[in-house]
Structures are given as structure tokens and as C-alpha cells.
Amino acid sequence: MSAPEVLVVDDDRLTRLLAREALEGAGLRVREAGDGQEALENAQETAPDLVLLDLNMPHVDGFEALSRLRSSASLLHVPVLVLTARDDPDSVQRAYDLGATDFLAKPIHFQLLPHRVRYVLRAQEAITALRESGRRLERSQRMARVADWELDIRTGRLRFSRLFGEIFGQELDPSPGPNSLLVRVHPDDRARVEFELGLLRTEQKPFSEDHRLLGRDGEVIEVHHEAKLVGRSQISGTVQDISARKAAERRVGQLAFTDALTGLPNRAFLAEHLSYALARAERSGRQVALLCLDLDRFKRINDTLGHHAGDELLQAAAARLRACVRRSDAVVRPTSLEGARSGGPSVSRFGGEEFLVVLPDVEDPREPALLAERIVAALLEPYVVSGREVVSAPSLGIALSEPGMDSSALLSQADAAMYEAKGRGGGGFCFHSQEMTERVRQRLLLENSLRRGLAEDQVGCVFQPCVDLATGAVRSVEALARWTQPGHGTRMPAEFIPVAEEAGLIVPLGERVLAEACRAAARWAEAGFADVVVSVNVSARQLQADGFHAQVLGALANAGLAPDRLELELTESVLLLPEPALALQRLRAEGVRVALDDFGTGFSSLRYLKDLPADAVKIDQSFVAGLPGDGASVAIASAVIQLMSQLGLDVVAEGVETEAQHRFLRDQGCDSVQGYLVARPMPVEQLLVWLSERPSPA
Ligand code: C2E
Numbered sequence: 194m195s196a197p198e199v200l201v202v203d204d205d206r207l208t209r210l211l212a213r214e215a216l217e218g219a220g221l222r223v224r225e226a227g228d229g230q231e232a233l234e235n236a237q238e239t240a241p242d243l244v245l246l247d248l249n250m251p252h253v254d255g256f257e258a259l260s261r262l263r264s265s266a267s268l269l270h271v272p273v274l275v276l277t278a279r280d281d282p283d284s285v286q287r288a289y290d291l292g293a294t295d296f297l298a299k300p301i302h303f304q305l306l307p308h309r310v311r312y313v314l315r316a317q318e319a320i321t322a323l324r325e326s327g328r329r330l331e332r333s334q335r336m337a338r339v340a341d342w343e344l345d346i347r348t349g350r351l352r353f354s355r356l357f358g359e360i361f362g363q364e365l366d367p368s369p370g371p372n373s374l375l376v377r378v379h380p381d382d383r384a385r386v387e388f389e390l391g392l393l394r395t396e397q398k399p400f401s402e403d404h405r406l407l408g409r410d411g412e413v414i415e416v417h418h419e420a421k422l423v424g425r426s427q428i429s430g431t432v433q434d435i436s437a438r439k440a441a442e443r444r445v446g447q448l449a450f451t452d453a454l455t456g457l458p459n460r461a462f463l464a465e466h467l468s469y470a471l472a473r474a475e476r477s478g479r480q481v482a483l484l485c486l487d488l489d490r491f492k493r494i495n496d497t498l499g500h501h502a503g504d505e506l507l508q509a510a511a512a513r514l515r516a517c518v519r520r521s522d523a524v525v526r527p528t529s530l531e532g533a534r535s536g537g538p539s540v541s542r543f544g545g546e547e548f549l550v551v552l553p554d555v556e557d558p559r560e561p562a563l564l565a566e567r568i569v570a571a572l573l574e575p576y577v578v579s580g581r582e583v584v585s586a587p588s589l590g591i592a593l594s595e596p597g598m599d600s601s602a603l604l605s606q607a608d609a610a611m612y613e614a615k616g617r618g619g620g621g622f623c624f625h626s627q628e629m630t631e632r633v634r635q636r637l638l639l640e641n642s643l644r645r646g647l648a649e650d651q652v653g654c655v656f657q658p659c660v661d662l663a664t665g666a667v668r669s670v671e672a673l674a675r676w677t678q679p680g681h682g683t684r685m686p687a688e689f690i691p692v693a694e695e696a697g698l699i700v701p702l703g704e705r706v707l708a709e710a711c712r713a714a715a716r717w718a719e720a721g722f723a724d725v726v727v728s729v730n731v732s733a734r735q736l737q738a739d740g741f742h743a744q745v746l747g748a749l750a751n752a753g754l755a756p757d758r759l760e761l762e763l764t765e766s767v768l769l770l771p772e773p774a775l776a777l778q779r780l781r782a783e784g785v786r787v788a789l790d791d792f793g794t795g796f797s798s799l800r801y802l803k804d805l806p807a808d809a810v811k812i813d814q815s816f817v818a819g820l821p822g823d824g825a826s827v828a829i830a831s832a833v834i835q836l837m838s839q840l841g842l843d844v845v846a847e848g849v850e851t852e853a854q855h856r857f858l859r860d861q862g863c864d865s866v867q868g869y870l871v872a873r874p875m876p877v878e879q880l881l882v883w884l885s886e887r888p889s890p891a
């Protein structure tokens with residue numbers, strides 16, 4: 194680094210010469226100018242590190258030169274040491290006003306001059322560094338949107354930093370009173386801020402608050418505000434604009450507490466609201482009612498009409514629910530946590546097709562009952578989804594809190610009551626009782642043991658033949674699932690098929706049955722009954738699962754069975770599928786037969802019969818049971834037989850138990866019968882004996 198350069202400005206040559214000698218002798222570099230004009234030109238060319246300026250010069254004097262120096266941006270901060278006559282304090286004052294850094298009285302003590310110059314240069318360095326750090330601070334404060342203020346407690350003088358005006362639109366008042374800060378605080382927050390600032394002064398309690406400020410145009414700015422005492426007489430504070438962060442937090446909060454599909458609060462919200470309501474109930478001695486709601490047949494609608502239709506249904510149900518609950522308490526906004534906190538009811542979606550209503554501050558159990566009644570009525574109205582009218586009856590369970598009860602206990606009680614309402618056929622509500630919890634527990638146990646049973650090969654099939662009415666020949670044999678649970682005997686499909694469907698176990702279960710049925714068919718084919726088809730029941734879920742087509746072909750191939758020796762029995766709900774399942778179409782094209790099971794109990798509409806994707810129909814046993822005495826059963830059975838025969842379908846009657854039914858069906862032209870009259874379902878070994886002992890058909 195080269196030595197600092199001093200510009201010596203004096204009209205007296207001798208002074209310049211002596212100054213040069215003294216300064217150069219101390220290792221400084223020197224430039225000279227004989228008057229103000231020359232000095233300005235010289236300085237503008239290259240800025241010196243310091244100017245030694247005589248005030249009394251002809252032409253452009255020192256004052257003039259100084260003021261022009263200071264008006265040039267590049268020379269604004271160059272230190273200027275002015276030379277004055279000893280007895281001229283007015284000139285010194287004037288020079289300071291114009292921006293002089295320091296003064297030196299004439300006559301000059303040249304030996305001391307370099308020390309004085311060095312001193313001013315060092316001071317200047319410190320000032321420059323300070324100015325730089327101030328600038329850096331301001332830059333980072335601007336980025337962080339922080340401004341600061343200082344209050345002198347003794348004088349009440351409040352000073353705002355420059356950024357205050359820039360960030361918060363705060364007018365800069367040269368001597369504002371201590372209140373000019375509070376005026377800008379949002380009216381709703383003012384009392385709190387004033388109170389806390391008061392504590393800072395009286396108890397030295399550090400102040401740290403989030404609150405709102407009003408901007409220049411009255412807009413609301415959210416800030417984080419900190420202040421503390423500095424020494425005895427000063428308070429210093431920083432205010433940061435956190436509007437953006439707060440907005441992001443709110444958005445995240447909303448997302449975290451809202452179910453995206455229905456816009457209702459979600460499970461997380463419910464957990465929060467429920468424990469809050471329980472805590473309040475504990476204090477007030479009142480109760481919290483929890484209503485747990487499930488939409489009956491929702492899974493069926495979802496499976497058959499598609500997820501989109503399911504979504505539409507959930508949204509419509511959510512809107513109705515919201516309206517019901519809102520009517521019960523007009524002030525509450527159930528979608529906000531604050532709303533729920535204020536003590537009103539809330540609706541949330543718990544997942545799937547399950548909704549929960551929290552009704553706090555219950556004094557009389559009739560309150561939740563009335564609400565439940567209203568909800569049931571509203572949700573029983575048909576919906577139109579994907580252009581179709583559907584009904585999905587609600588089942589509601591109600592649980593009332595007891596002192597000391599926690600959220601999860603209340604939830605499981607409401608859930609148990611909901612299952613009870615569902616079990617009673619849906620479209621109603623039910624209060625919780627102790628036996629219900631027990632039943633739900635049993636159901637869970639059942640689900641777990643079925644899972645284990647499948648893994649341990651406890652699920653197998655029995656077989657029931659179906660015979661041709663005209664010839665007596667065995668047309669087919671139906672495989673019926675049985676679960677042999679150790680210590681429990683044999684469980685029937687009605688007990689475990691619905692559990693399997695709900696627990697997602699129907700696909701592995703179906704696969705097991707299919708494989709066993711095909712193996713059994715291969716055995717009777719080997720025994721000489723190759724014409725006898727094997728019928729296997731398939732639920733809509735299996736049909737829609739990926740890999741069903743491959744599963745069927747695999748079972749056939751493993752058993753060495755031709756596709757036309759297999760008949761899949763499906764219920765009519767399959768007809769509701771938006772497009773007849775692709776897997777089914779492919780399988781039919783490959784020769785696999787399809788029968789419609791339980792015909793007459795489902796959604797059958799004449800409209801679908803025309804292009805029924807089936808080879809056979811099985812008239813449900815409930816119609817057969819009424820034959821031949823019950824007029825309505827007679828009418829239905831004979832109409833179905835006639836219509837289906839004319840459409841070219843094979844007609845089978847199920848559940849034939851009496852000779853009278855048998856005769857009637859034969860006379861009506863039914864093709865085949867299945868039922869206890871012919872044979873009960875039996876294990877495959879027994880079936881093989883049964884087949885071989887049967888007299889050959891006529
Ligand atoms: P389904 O397919 O309609 O089967 C006929 C049911 O009627 C069988 O009951 C059978 O044992 C019973 N049955 C047969 N003849 C008579 C009779 O003369 N009188 C009376 N009262 N009943 C008779 P099961 O075995 O309890 O099966 C019930 C239902 O469970 C079946 O109805 C079928 O829908 C379903 N299921 C059975 N096995 C499976 C399976 O492997 N997969 C699926 N998805 N469902 C199955």
C-alpha cells in the first residue's frame with residue numbers, strides 16, 4: 194500500500210514548502226495547490242487522502258473551495274484540515290458548518306504537523322469502517338425487513354431508524370412522543386403491547402411479542418417485536434415484518450387441518466378439538482357427545498361406479514352434514530379451529546366414508562339424538578353421482594363422555610355404536626352400550642384369526658351338485674367356502690366373507706377357493722365325470738383386482754382344466770360396473786362360463802337383461818322358498834324362467850328343498866336345480882362317492 198497523499202492548499206509558497214518537508218520527512222506523499230480553484234481541479238483528478246486547506250486565499254478562498262469539495266460525491270468524505278488564524282473562532286465555526294474535519298491554528302508548528310495529519314487519517318479510517326458497517330447492517334436489516342427504535346425514558350424522545358419508514362410506512366417524526374409507536378399498533382393488539390411494554394419498564398421483563406401494525410394506508414402488517422432495557426434510561430427495540438411467514442404458516446395450518454376432498458376439517462383437527470372439548474367438559478361438568486357416521490353401501494358404490502362417483506358422493510354428504518351441524522349452532526364456523534375452540538360443534542372427515550361430529554357442552558342426551566335424527570333425514574335423500582341416482586343410508590353411532598374419559602375411549606365407543614346401527618340395517622342411529630364394544634372387539638378378533646386362518650390353510654371348500662331337471666344328469670358342482678377354525682368348528686361364509694371383504698382378505702381367499710375348486714374338478718374328470726362344470730363364487734372386488742384374469746388362467750392350467758369347465762358366479766351388482774369388467778370379457782371370450790347368482794335380489798333392471806354378459810342365471814332361494822304356495826314367488830319365478838329361457842340363458846333354481854318345489858320348477862321349464870333335495874354341500878371325497886353311486890342319467 195502506497196503512503197497516504199496530502200494535498201496542501203495555501204497561497205503562501207513558504208508554508209507549502211515547509212509543510213511538504215515536514216510531511217515527506219514523515220513518509221507521507223504531498224501535492225500542492227496555490228489557490229482554491231487549483232485545489233479543486235487537482236482533487237477532482239485524483240482524490241487525495243487528506244486536504245490541508247488555508248482559508249484565506251485570493252480568488253476562490255478556502256470556504257468556497259470547501260463547500261465545492263463537499264458537493265462532489267467522490268470528495269464528500271475526504272478529511273479536510275483547515276488552517277486559520279489563531280484568534281478567529283467565527284471562521285472555525287463557519288468551516289465546520291461547511292464540512293471541515295478539524296482545524297489547525299496558524300502559525301503552524303511544522304514539527305507536529307505530521308502527527309496531527311496521521312491522527313486525522315486514523316480517525317477517518319475508523320469513521321469509514323463505521324459507516325461501512327452501518328451500511329451493511331442497514332442492508333441486512335432491509336433484507337430481513339427489520340427496523341429498530343430507541344426510547345429515551347428520561348426525555349420521552351423516540352427515535353425510529355430510517356428503515357422504519359421504508360418497511361412500515363411510518364412517517365419520520367423528528368421528535369415523536371413515546372406513543373407514536375403505539376398509535377401504529379393494531380387497535381386489537383394495542384392494550385396487550387402497551388401492557389407488556391409497561392412490564393418491561395417496571396419489571397425489566399424482556400418484551401417479545403407477535404402483533405399487528407397498521408401500515409401507511411391502514412393495511413395490516415404482522416410483526417415480531419422485541420425490546421429490552423439498555424442501561425438505565427433507554428429502551429431499544431426491533432420490529433420485524435413477518436407477514437409472509439405468517440401467511441405461509443396459516444396456509445400450512447389449514448392444509449394440515451383440512452381434508453382435501455371435502456374441505457372439512459380432518460382427523461388431526463378432530464383429535465385437537467375432541468381433547469379440547471373433553472377438557473372443557475371436565476371443568477363444566479357437562480358432557481361431550483361424539484357422533485360417528487358411516488355411509489352404508491359406500492364401498493359398493495365406489496367399487497361399482499368408480500372412485501370418481503365415490504368422491505362425488507362424499508363431497509355431497511359432507512355438504513349436507515355441514516349444513517345440519519351449522520343449523521344447530523349458527524355462530525360456529527366448523528371449519529376453523531378457533532370456531533371449534535369457541536365451544537361449538539364441529540364436523541370432520543375421519544377417513545374413508547367415516548365422518549365425526551363433536552357436540553360439546555351437552556346437558557341432555559336428547560341434544561345429540563335430535564342432531565342425529567336431522568343428519569339421518571338429510572343423508573337419506575338420494576344423491577345423483579356420475580349421472581345416476583344412488584341412495585347411501587347413513588349409520589350413526591353416538592357416545593357420551595364420562596368424567597375422566599379420553600378421546601380414544603370415546604371414539605371407540607362411538608365406533609361400536611355405529612357398527613350396531615349398521616347392523617340394524619342402516620338409516621338410523623344408536624347410542625353406545627357396553628355390549629356393543631364387546632361385539633366390535635369380537636369382530637376385530639375374527640378379522641385377525643381369519644388372517645391367520647388363511648395363512649395356516651384353514652379355509653377350504655365343500656361341494657354341492659346341481660342337476661338337470663329333464664335328464665337328472667349332474668350339470669355342475671358349486672364350490673362353497675368353509676373355514677375350519679381350530680376350537681371353533683366350521684364357520685359359514687355369511688360369517689367370514691363380509692369380514693374378508695372389509696379387511697381386504699377377499700382376494701387371497703378367492704384365490705385359494707379357485708385353486709381348490711379347479712383341482713377338485715380335475716379329480717372328478719379323472720373319475721369319469723369330465724362333463725361336470727365347477728362353479729366358483731367371485732365377489733365384485735376380486736373381479737376388479739389387478740391380476741384376476743391371470744389368476745383364473747393360472748388355476749385352470751395348474752389343474753389341467755379346460756376353460757369351459759369353469760363357471761364363475763357373480764352377483765348382479767357386477768352389472769353396475771361402469772363398463773363390464775375387462776377381465777370378465779376376456780375370460781368369457783376364452784371360454785369361461787359366467788352365471789348370475791342370487792338373481793332377483795339385486796339391481797336387476799330389464800334394461801340390462803338384453804346384453805347380459807352371462808350364460809346362466811340362478812334364481813335366488815328366497816323366491817324358491819315360497820313355491821308353490823306364495824303367489825308373488827310363483828309370479829316372479831315363472832316370469833324369470835320364461836324370460837331367461839327366451840333370452841337363451843340356462844336357468845338354475847337354488848335352495849330346492851321339497852318335491853313340490855322340484856315339480857313346480859320342472860313344469861315351468863326351469864333347466865336345473867340345486868338344493869338339499871338333491872344333495873347337501875359335502876367334502877370332495879364324499880362328492881366323488883356321491884357321483885359314482887348315482888344311477889346313470891336316463
Ligand atoms: P350362494 O352362492 O347363493 O350359495 C348357495 C347357498 O345356499 C350356500 O350357502 C348353500 O349351502 C346354501 N344352500 C344350498 N342348498 C340349499 C337348500 O336347499 N336350502 C337352503 N336353505 N340353503 C341351501 P353357503 O355355503 O352358506 O354360502 C352362502 C353364500 O356365501 C353363497 O351364496 C355365496 O354367495 C357366498 N360364498 C360361498 N363361498 C364363497 C366363495 O368362495 N367366495 C365368495 N365370494 N362368496 C362365497
Ligand code: MG
Nearest residue numbers: 671730762790
Ligand atoms: Mg353361488
Ligand code: MG
Nearest residue numbers: 790791811847
Ligand atoms: Mg345364490
